[in-house]
Amino acid sequence: MCMYANAYTTIRVWLACWLSLLLCVHTATAQQSFTLQDGNRNAKIECLTQHPNGYLLLGTVSGIHAFSGTGFTKYSADTSIGTSHVTAIAALPNGKVWAGFSNGALAEVQHGSYRQLVFEEGKFNQAVTSIRADAQGRIWCGTAGEGVYCYDNKKWYNINTADGLSDDYVYELLMVKDAVLAATDGGVNLIRFTKGKKQIQ
Numbered sequence: 001m002c003m004y005a006n007a008y009t010t011i012r013v014w015l016a017c018w019l020s021l022l023l024c025v026h027t028a029t030a031q032q033s034f035t036l037q038d039g040n041r042n043a044k045i046e047c048l049t050q051h052p053n054g055y056l057l058l059g060t061v062s063g064i065h066a067f068s069g070t071g072f073t074k075y076s077a078d079t080s081i082g083t084s085h086v087t088a089i090a091a092l093p094n095g096k097v098w099a100g101f102s103n104g105a106l107a108e109v110q111h112g113s114y115r116q117l118v119f120e121e122g123k124f125n126q127a128v129t130s131i132r133a134d135a136q137g138r139i140w141c142g143t144a145g146e147g148v149y150c151y152d153n154k155k156w157y158n159i160n161t162a163d164g165l166s167d168d169y170v171y172e173l174l175m176v177k178d179a180v181l182a183a184t185d186g187g188v189n190l191i192r193f194t195k196g197k198k199q200i201q
Contacts (some may be wrong), residue, residue, distance in 0.1 A: 049091045057109065059086030059099055064114055076113040081105045090131035092139070100128025100141060121156045124149065130173040132180065138193075140180050142170030148182050150193050157193065164200035165189055 047059040056067040063084040064075040077084055081101055088100035089109070097109040098117070104124030107114040130142035139151040147160030147168040160168050166186030174181040179192045192199040 046085075046087055047089045049089045049097065051091055051097060052095050057089055057091075057097060059089040061085045064089070064099060064109060066112075073112070075109065078107060078113070078115040081107060081116045087144075088128045088131045088141075090133070092131075092133045094133070094137065098131050098139070100131055102127045104128060104143070104146075106131075106141070119156060120154075129170055132173045132175050134175050134180065135178070140173050140175075142173045142182060143168075145169055148173070148180070148191060152193070157196070157198075159191055159193070159198055159200065163198045165191075 043058075043060040043062055043065070045058050045060050049057050051057050051066070055069070058065045058067060058072075061084070063077050064086055066073045066075065081103075082105065083101050083103045085102035086099050087102050089097065091097050099107045099109055099114055101107070104126055106117045106119075106123065106128065108117055124141070124143050124146055126143040126145035128141050129144050130140075132140045134140065136152075141149045141151075143149065145168050147158060147163075147165050148170055150157045150159065159165055165182065165184065166189050167184035169185040170182050171185075172183045174183075176190075179190050182189045182191055190201040
């Protein structure tokens with residue numbers, strides 16, 4: 001009796017191991033890898049976002065590429081931007097997609113191309129590191145040396161160390177209710193901007 005029980009237990013363990021191995025092999029073979037080529041070299045992907053239509057938009061040192069799930073399409077660029085180095089990209093709640101560049105320029109992405117956004121204040125002086133939108137529809141941009149910018153009522157407002165920001169090099173922005181979190185070289189700050197009044201913690 002014991003002999004049969006031990007044999008049964010051995011078979012169960014063997015079957016469990018075999019099925020686990022099959023599952024691992026299936027999972028490994030189901031994975032796919034895609035490489036974005038730029039000429040004769042792999043393109044360096046700096047940022048990405050998902051378009052409202054579902055496909056991915058990739059910001060690279062050579063421009064913007066769309067990934068459909070099976071292949072890549074390079075978007076045509078607005079040469080007035082002055083650089084193809086994309087450092088930030090974001091799909092906004094209003095359905096628009098904005099991209100930021102290493103020279104501080106901003107562009108809107110649409111219909112397989114992107115064109116520079118022109119503002120009264122001009123472009124930023126440092127690279128755009130992050131683009132976000134809040135519940136009020138305002139656009140927030142982090143920069144690599146100028147702090148944070150908020151686009152409110154068709155005007156850019158700058159928030160930097162002079163206002164209490166821990167550092168002007170901002171890596172990332174995150175929207176939290178009625179405020180924005182800014183990750184900087186000097187720590188994390190909570191920023192509120194209401195009716196032109198800046199509050200930083």
